[in-house]
Amino acid sequence: MNWIRNGFALASLGISGIAIVGWVTGEHLLASTSTEYIPMAPSTAICFVVLSMCIIFVRRKGATFFNVLGLLASSLVVAYCLLLLVIGYGVGGDVLERWLVSQPERFGEVVTGRMSIVTALCFLALGGSVSLNHFAAIHDRSDRTLAASLALGSLVIASLVLIGYAFGQPLLYGGSHIPVAVTTALSFVTLSVGAIYAAGPESWPLRHFLxxxxxxxxxxxxxxxxxxxxxxxxxxxxxxxxxxxxxxxxxxxxxxxxxxxxxxxxxxxxxxxxxxxxxxxxxxxxxxxxxxxxxxxxxxxxxxxxxxxxxxxxxxxxxxxxxxxxxxxxxxxxxxxxxxxxxxxxxxxxxxxxxxxxxxxxxxxxxxxxxxxxxxxxxxxxxIRLERTTVDLADVARQLSALVTARHNPRARVSIPDSMPAQGDAHLIHILLENLLSNALKYSSQVEDPRVELGSFVEAGETVFYIRDNGIGFDPTLFDKALKPFERLHSSREYAGTGIGLSICERIIGGHGGTLWAESEEGRGATLFFTLEGRPADEDS
Missing domain, CATH: 1.20.5 (Single alpha-helices involved in coiled-coils or other helix-helix interfaces)
Structure with missing residues (x-):
């Protein structure tokens, strides 16, 4: 990237340097390539030399000496061209031209050695582009699309001038306006391309070409x-x-x-x-x-x-x-x-x-x-290897209810629906419901009117089974802890048990591809929900 940028900048530097040599030696042909075309003005050549050097020494980032100096030099070029356009020729705006060429020759109706208005406009765009490149480098900014856009505008204008020369019909010739020299247009083309490359591959339009x-x-x-x-x-x-x-x-x-x-x-x-x-x-x-x-x-x-x-x-x-x-x-x-x-x-x-x-x-x-x-x-x-069959959870619960109730809470009333069909392993479902019923009855044994309810409902096409009690409940944030083997939420002095029942339940439900979760509030009972993969989504039981 740097060698391409420097190559185009050096090309512009060479063209403008030859033009300066032509003016110094009196060989104006070096500044125009032909006696039929107006030569590049010395002030124009000096501006090209300044901007070319600024582009060559621009750095990608950092407030280096070259970036600061380049920003100041390119800003001077912009300020001079702006002064020339605002104040105009003959009233002090062309002071540099008058100092460099005090007795200009005539080229048709215009004089030589004076910068064209179109040239000044292009220098405003190109000088602004170079200034923005240095400013972005000083402030470590990667996107320099505005700088590249200004350089592209200068490139388009200079290309139109060169096309006019290629057709043998230079633009604005024969009138009272100072035309753009062919060498000036060539320098603008090369230096504009260099300025676009100086903006970097992250900026438009270069990012679309690389x-x-x-x-x-x-x-x-x-x-x-x-x-x-x-x-x-x-x-x-x-x-x-x-x-x-x-x-x-x-x-x-x-x-x-x-x-x-x-x-x-x-x-x-x-x-x-x-x-x-x-x-x-x-x-x-x-x-x-x-x-x-x-x-x-x-x-x-x-x-x-x-x-x-x-x-x-x-x-x-x-x-x-x-x-x-x-x-x-x-x-x-x-x-x-x-x-x-x-x-x-x-x-x-x-x-x-x-x-x-x-x-x-x-x-x-x-x-x-x-x-x-x-x-x-x-x-x-x-x-145990899982063997799925159609199992009615309500029938299994009724078989277990009398035995488990007598063991843990004879006073409790257990509500079981008529039917809760599911697809699962009959033996494992028996172990699952025995543990869930035991927990519900055990932790509701100290309330005045202990009640346990089994049921199911359909949610999002999936049957969800639940067992609800009105016992002591627990902090729901501790439910994950209760699922670990030998972890208890209440001491064994209050409620007998080893703390492994819920772990067994979770493993059985997980083996069926289901999920176990709970809703509870301390002192307000608990409801444990679970699903079993492969079960029919029956209506609420």
Missing amino acids: GPAPRAVLLRSFLPIGVGAIIMYSVICFALLREDGANTVLAAAATSALTGGVIVVTTAHIAGRIGKALEMAESLRLDAQEELLSLNAELERRVADRTSELESANANLESFSYSVSHDLRSPLRSISLHAGVLREELGASAEGEIAESLEGIESSILRMDALITDLLSFSKVSR
């Missing part, structure tokens, strides 16, 4: 050759038709041939670039596809290995839990047997600390037995 995107490739391919072919075609046609006595048939044939040639060359060039871009894109796509397939295969292999490791680890852990729980039964039975023998031997004579110790042993045996039972249940739930 990079591998199809739009950028097409613009780089089509725009230069298309514009060049049209200009060349127009110049040749103009040269053929302006000659006096030209053979119109020959001119028409030549024009047709030129038209066909321009179309063929332009189309071939664009087709070649598009074809090359498509081939490259296809090659990149195939490479990316091959790499993606390779990555997918590697990822699938890693996932399969990791899944196998996790399954093996879970199986080992569950087997260990089952073995430990099962093996604990034997010493627990022995302890229970000895405690029973001790109770029989002591009989009614067991008093004081001996009686309390014996009761503590028996109580601990019961808690340990319950814990082992729950551990075995937890392990079995993980090991």
Whole structure:
């Protein structure tokens, strides 16, 4: 990017430098290229030299010496051209021209050595562009679209002037306005392109021409050759038709041939670039596809290995839990047997600390037995293979209701609907409802009128089952804690249990592809909701 910018700036510097040499040596032809055209004014050449140096030494960021100096120098150029346009010639605005060329020669109705009004306007745009580039660099701004837009305006005006020269009809010649010299137009074109590149690839319009995107490739391919072919075609046609006595048939044939040639060359060039871009894109796509397939295969292999490791680890852990729980039964039975023998031997004579110790042993045996039972249940739930059948949760609840109520809360009233069909494993559903009913009855045992209700409803096409009690409730933010094994929200002194029942419920529901959640308020009861995947969305029961 920098070498392109500097190359165009050096081209403008060279043209304007040659013009200055021409004025110093009196060889005005160096400033005009032809005696038929007006030479570049020395003040114009000086402005080009200043702006060219500013573009060459512009830095991308930072308040460096060159950026600050460039901002000041380009601002002086803008200020001078603005002064020239506002005050005008002959009343002090052209002080630099009068100092440089005090006795100008005449070129038709105008004098030489004076800056054209069109040139001053272009310098306002180009000088503003260079100033904005330095200002953006000092303040570390990447988007310099306004600077590039001003340079593009200068480029368009200078290009129109050059087209006029190419057709042999320089713009504004023969009148009282000072025309733009051909060397001036050339310098504007090169310096404007340099200023656009100085704005950087992040700014419009340069960002549309750079990079591998199809739009950028097409613009780089089509725009230069298309514009060049049209200009060349127009110049040749103009040269053929302006000659006096030209053979119109020959001119028409030549024009047709030129038209066909321009179309063929332009189309071939664009087709070649598009074809090359498509081939490259296809090659990149195939490479990316091959790499993606390779990555997918590697990822699938890693996932399969990791899944196998996790399954093996879970199986080992569950087997260990089952073995430990099962093996604990034997010493627990022995302890229970000895405690029973001790109770029989002591009989009614067991008093004081001996009686309390014996009761503590028996109580601990019961808690340990319950814990082992729950551990075995937890392990079995993980090991059972799911076999789905149609299960009526209402029938299962009625089978469990009498036994569970007698065990935990004989005073409670349990409300069960006529039917709650679902798709699930019958054995696991039995364990699930036994744990949920036990919890509901246990935690409502201390209220005056304990009630437990089972039911279901349809929400978003999905059947949701629930069990509601009017017991002590709990803080709903602690529900996730209650789902962890051996975590309790109430002490075992208040409510018996091992703290593993909800963990079993969550695992059963998760194994069915469902979800378990709760709504509760301390002192106002609790409602546990759950879903089971694969169940029919029946009407509310």
